[in-house]
Amino acid sequence: xxxxxxxxxxxxxxxxxxxxxxxxxxxxxxxxxxxxxxxxxxxxxxxxxxxxxxxxxxxxxxxxxxxxxxxxxxxxxxxxxxxxxxxxxxxxxxxxxxxxxxxxxxxxxxxxxxxxxxxxxxxxxxxxxxxxxxxxxxxxxxxxxxxxxxxxxxxxxxxxxxxxxxxxxxxxxxxxxxxxxxxxxxxxxxxxxxxxxxxxxxxxxxxxxxxxxxxxxxxxxxxxxxxxxxxxxxxxxxxxxxxxxxxxxxxxxxxxxxxxxxxxxxxxxxxxxxxxxxxxxxxxxxxxxxxxxxxxxxxxxxxxxxxxxxxxxxxxxxxxxxxxxxxxxxxxxxxxxxxxxxxxxxxxxxxxxxxxxxxxxxxxx
Numbered sequence: 067x068x069x070x071x072x073x074x075x076x077x078x079x080x081x082x083x084x085x086x087x088x089x090x091x092x093x094x095x096x097x098x099x100x101x102x103x104x105x106x107x108x109x110x111x112x113x114x115x116x117x118x119x120x121x122x123x124x125x126x127x128x129x130x131x132x133x134x135x136x137x138x139x140x141x142x143x144x145x146x147x148x149x150x151x152x153x154x155x156x157x158x159x160x161x162x163x164x165x166x167x168x169x170x171x172x173x174x175x176x177x178x179x180x181x182x183x184x185x186x187x188x189x190x191x192x193x194x195x196x197x198x199x200x201x202x203x204x205x206x207x208x209x210x211x212x213x214x215x216x217x218x219x220x221x222x223x224x225x226x227x228x229x230x231x232x233x234x235x236x237x238x239x240x241x242x243x244x245x246x247x248x249x250x251x252x253x254x255x256x257x258x259x260x261x262x263x264x265x266x267x268x269x270x271x272x273x274x275x276x277x278x279x280x281x282x283x284x285x286x287x288x289x290x291x292x293x294x295x296x297x298x299x300x301x302x303x304x305x306x307x308x309x310x311x312x313x314x315x316x317x318x319x320x321x322x323x324x325x326x327x328x329x330x331x332x333x334x335x336x337x338x339x340x341x342x343x344x345x346x347x348x349x350x351x352x353x354x355x356x357x358x359x360x361x362x363x364x365x366x367x368x369x370x371x372x373x374x375x376x377x378x379x380x381x382x383x384x385x386x387x388x389x390x391x392x393x394x395x396x397x398x399x400x401x402x403x404x405x406x407x408x409x410x411x412x413x414x415x416x417x418x419x420x421x422x423x424x425x426x427x428x429x430x431x
Contacts, residue, residue: 102381106136108156112169118344125370146170163377167191170244194246196396204401205373213254215410216341219360220309232267234308243281251313272297287320294324309339315349318342363409
C-alpha cells in the first residue's frame, strides 16, 4: 500500500476542472476520508439517457463527498471509445481509484492496464468488466435474482403455478449484448420459464428464444419497439401475445409503444404482462396507470454506498467485505463481488418507493 499512499498524497492537491465529454467535477472536502482524505476518485458512468444512471452518478458523488473525497464524474453517453478516452484522462490526472460502469465490458483492457501501472484500484460498478485482470472488485445487485423475479411474475400472473396449462404466448427480450449482466438476467429468467416452454404451456410465436437473437443493443427503447413491431406484424390473424419478458424499463416502454400501435390496450385486446427493471419514474407511473405490469426496484443509492465503502476500505488499508469471491468470472479471473438484493414492484406495492424516499407521492401522480 505504500505506493498507493504516495499516489494519494500526490493527487490530493489536484484541482478539479470541468471538461468536455460530459465531465462533471466536485471539489468538496466535507467529512472524513481517513488516511485518504482529500483524494480524488474517478467515476465513469455509461449514459445520461437513463434516469437511473443520473441517480447513480449523483449518489456516488454524494457518498464520496461525505467521506471527504473529491470526485470527477464522467458520462460516456453510450460511446465506448469516448468512455475509454475519459478513463484514460482520469488515469493521467492521477485519481486515487476508479469506479466504472462500463458501456462495452470488453473494451477497457488497455486503459485499465494503464490504471494498474499507476497503482489505481478499479471497482466495476453494476456491470462486470471482462477480459482483464485489472479489476479489483465488482459491486452490483444479484442479477440472476432480477431475472427470476421477472419470470416469476409472469408465471404467477398467468396462473401457471396454479395449474393453468394455456398454452400462453410470450415474447422474450434481453439487454445489450456487450453488457455482461444481460446473460445473468436471461439465465435467471429462463431457469424458471424453460420448464413451461418445454411442456408447451408457454409458447414463443416468433421462435426467437436464443439469447443472441433477442438482445437489444445499448438497452435502447426504440430498438426494442422496432423489433416488437416486426414480431407482431408476423403474427397470424387473431393471434395475440400474453406476456413479454423485458429486462429493463426503457425496453418495456418501447415494447408497449409497439403494442399500442398494434391495437393493444383495449377491452377487446388487453395489454399483455410486461416486466421491467430499474423502477424508472416514467415506468412506475405506467405501472400505476395499468400499462407496464412490473419492474424490479434496485435502490441504486445503496449500490453507490456499497461502491464507496469498497473504495474507502481499499484506500485506508482495510479488506472489503465480499459476498461472492468465486462466482463472477470475467474470463481472466474471479472478481470478488458485493451483491445487493432487488425488490419486485407492481401496482400492489409501489408504495415501497415512497416509503424508501426513492420517489415522492407527487412525483408518482
